[in-house]
Amino acid sequence: MDYDVVVIGAGNGGLTASATLARKGQKVLLLERHNIPGGCATSFCRGRFEFEVALHQLSGLGTPEKPGPLRMTLGSLGVMENLEFVEIQDLYSVYMPDGFTTCLKPDKNQTIAELKEKFPHEKEAIDNFFDLVYTYANDMIGAFIFRDPEPSRDKYPNLYRYALRNAKEVLDDYFKDPLLKTVISVYWGYLGVSTDQLSFAYLAMLLFQYIEFKPFHVKGGSQALSNAILNVFLTAGGRARFNCGAKRILVEDNQVIGVETDQGDTIETRYVVANISPMETYTNLVGKDLIPNNTLQEMNSRILSNSAFTMFIGFDCEPDELNIRESTNFLMASTDISRSLHDRMGRVDIQDELMVMSCYDISDPTFSPPGTCQINLVTLKYGDPWLTIPPGQYHEAKFRCAESMLKRTEKIFPNIRKHIEEIDIGTPLTHMRYLGHPAGAVYGFESRTKDSFFFQPGNRSPVDGLTFAGGWVGDQGFEPTLRSGVSAAKSILRQMNS
């Protein structure tokens, strides 16, 4: 056997799977098509800026005194000493076109107080809603994190009542003011489905997590995280091949026997971690004829998530000169959080979509060079419509969309344009190209309630020795994908011992 395990893809899940296995003494080969590790968790340099690609607020880390699940995961991987995390002082700000703005802090009481001040007519509802969020989160933790052997409706009433409801229904039950509903639900932007389809469970857990474990960023950006995990893997004796993807996963009698790389060589192994989409894995690498029909049906039943249109902008001044005061800013065009908001993500042009503007220099003044700062300005867009643009008009479409985003941002931060020093733009096609994900999906499959936590297929596959890691087979985002790799590794170690 050449390697005990071959890991395909050095995204968050592939990296933590590789590092976990190598540290357990397994001989591991990590294949990555790109020339850097990270997948989405990367950065790139333009001029004097190093732009963060994907990380806005790291969840689940917690403080050393009150560690969250991610801190424990990273701690057990031995990467903490190579990383410097920066606590983000704000939860998020919301800006509306009429001048309304609110800034929430990652503290339950402060957030409730701020909301009550802005929405005095909904005071009671605000208390009740946060009670619900917290009791729901505690039910969830009791039942699922601590794996209660005998859960019941009596023990976890809100879990039973709310786990399968969608967020909009619950918001409508609690609040009347559409602006308040908008403000409280903006995190849907991190999950990719608007509130009418989003599981309430996700919105509640996200709010709870960010408030209790605080949002973080990391010095050097998400690339630092990827590089640090890769470093642990290499130090433990792991081998990585960059610029080299997998072409086939070789299977005999339903057992993985090797991987053929796209450089043409074959590596013998009995275990593969696929940190790539199940479509790519089953259709192109294994071959559909070897996959049972119900697995394919399950895969096809799910909807590809949206991609993103992202602007990376470097400015030749500090954030305060631009009037940017907070790290995380949701720029909303209206209080419409209905289905139509979701539908608008399906067209190429950008008008009134949700936009997130993250300025990393607020919490980490060393993020960009002295006297400069950068923002990551992103909106969610489905990838398919971009495939209908004639290639000769691609650049024009890209600039047109970027101009719309910039115009909307300028209305709130009027000084930005005259301080721009660098801009780069990532379109859904950019994501298709670099991630290789169908439709440029940045969140894997959509997190509709029917596809939420309880109904995900998990990391196992019908092929013996083939295990998945990453956002395609679990929840999306940095914390879940980083943890998914550890779970995949543990699953393989269990299979090896049985």
Added chain:
Amino acid sequence: MRKGIWQEFDGYKEIADEIELSFEAGKERSFDRQLADQYLGRLHPKELKLRVVDVIEETPSTKTLRLAPVDALLPPFLAGQYIPLFAEIDGIRTSRPYSISSQPKQTGFYDITVRRVPDGLVSNFLMDQVKVGDLLDSAGPQGNFNFNPLYHDRHMVCFAGGSGITPFMSMIREIVECGLDREVTLIYGNRHLDDVIFHPELESIAQRFDNITFIPVIEKPAKTYSGACGFINAALIQEVLGDMQDKTFFLCGPQGMYDFCLPELESLGVAKRKIRKEMYGPPVDICDYPGWPSGINPDKNFQVTILDGKTIPVNAGTPLLVSLEKEGIVPPSICRSGECSMCRVKVLSGKVFQPAGTPVRKSDTRFGYVHSCVSYPLEDLEIML
């Protein structure tokens, strides 16, 4: 925990029905993947075969190669972008980036314009050996040296040095041939008058179009020459432009031009954000580069051991990437000027010299990664590709 306790949750029945329905309605996505691959191949082909359909002698030391696609349409590009050209010369597989000098709305061919460089492996190959009918390997256009309508001023001031004229040629041709509402002042420095590439075309364009101004600057002119002479300095810039307001400056030429012109622009109060600079290959003589350790002769030999691979001889004055290619090890490379990071390798032990200001990710530096196209061995090295 009981398996599937969520079946007891409120609303499970509706969700179960929805799941059942979605199983029936599900759509296969493998075809979409092919579509996406095809589309991306039109924009960013990994391989692009080009045939030399014409060779135009521009000056005694410069030729334009006109390249037409062999089996695909040419990918669109932005004026100012470049293509990498791959070649195998004397058994060495290598590549060089060449700015496209034809304009982007013209989609039948790419022109690249090559100047002979003393000891230039690829430029001399293209100058002396390539002829009409030959095939060349390339890939999709790349680069960030282009007009950006989001924040660049409509008046571009372009400083070109020698063969650094090529991206500007593409921009100027696009502006005049497509009637774009933009203005260009081109200040083009050359050592001698007969080095000026595209001289007749530029003069003619400047005569015909009010929005294009062409100022050739000759470093070593004949005594009878009446145009601008010497270097592109602050006095000249001031004289040509009047004021520096509402203009974006684009520079493309050898390092010496940047070293001279950038302080001149600064002295005129031009903000850094108004200046765009194209990369232009690795330093010509690395030993003259600020920070090069004294006492290291460029001919000094070292050994580089590749993790799980062979050990190769290198010398201090040659970029690591070039030494690797000479031994048949070809890491991917595109810009070959330190910027694109494609040729990134990890130095496991030993020291290299990498010019200050090379844009390397902070965490790459922290973990020992260097851009091999501008990294020079100062000791025996062990590296990981």
